[in-house]
Amino acid sequence: MDKYELLTDNFFKRETLKTAKDLLGKVLVKNNGKKGILSGKIVETEAYIGEHDPACHAFQKTSGRSSVLYEEGGTIYVYFIYGNYYCFNVVTEKKGTGSAVLIRAVEPLEGIGQMKLNRPGIKSIHDLTNGPSKMCMAFGIGREFNNTRLSAKGIFISEPLGEEKLKIAVSKRIGIVKGAELPYRFFIKDNPYVTKHKFNKI
Numbered sequence: 001m002d003k004y005e006l007l008t009d010n011f012f013k014r015e016t017l018k019t020a021k022d023l024l025g026k027v028l029v030k031n032n033g034k035k036g037i038l039s040g041k042i043v044e045t046e047a048y049i050g051e052h053d054p055a056c057h058a059f060q061k062t063s064g065r066s067s068v069l070y071e072e073g074g075t076i077y078v079y080f081i082y083g084n085y086y087c088f089n090v091v092t093e094k095k096g097t098g099s100a101v102l103i104r105a106v107e108p109l110e111g112i113g114q115m116k117l118n119r120p121g122i123k124s125i126h127d128l129t130n131g132p133s134k135m136c137m138a139f140g141i142g143r144e145f146n147n148t149r150l151s152a153k154g155i156f157i158s159e160p161l162g163e164e165k166l167k168i169a170v171s172k173r174i175g176i177v178k179g180a181e182l183p184y185r186f187f188i189k190d191n192p193y194v195t196k197h198k199f200n201k202i
Contacts, residue, residue, distance in 0.1 A: 040106030
């Protein structure tokens with residue numbers, strides 16, 4: 001664990017779009033106890049910005065599941081979709097803002113064998129974590145991490161493990177209807193672990 005340099009709380013208290021972009025290349029890590037470490041390089045993110053963003057869960061509401069979005073930057077927000085899947089987000093900016101970054105995809109680094117056990121039947125490693133729910137399944141991330149601080153339950157985000165020059169691309173967000181025109185999706189261009197979408201060809 002000594003090789004990881006954890007991101008500070010201040011990293012997540014910054015403006016959401018900048019945080020979403022700067023998370024690319026960072027490493028999502030989950031300490032799985034006796035099952036070892038699971039980690040992946042973040043290759044795709046999306047920003048969701050408060051009460052004025054129609055795709056954000058904080059849009060025109062401050063209660064229910066969206067209340068977690070109003071916590072301090074660095075708080076984990078996990079939500080349930082389609083009756084069977086989870087998505088992993090990190091709250092951004094100061095407390096009361098209602099914004100977060102969705103981690104859409106990672107490139108597997110450590111614990112790939114365990115990730116495959118968590119997602120049986122996946123034939124291509126490129127399909128293991130190339131989507132927000134796929135990533136949560138591979139890492140074993142569920143509702144139990146919702147409204148906890150990064151590192152409090154063994155999940156954290158660290159600086160890159162080595163130097164790499166990233167080619168960062170920006171596009172509209174995907175998989176949504178409202179607010180779909182906003183260019184709030186960031187990804188590492190030509191990375192095979194990014195969610196497959198026509199926007200990747202920009």
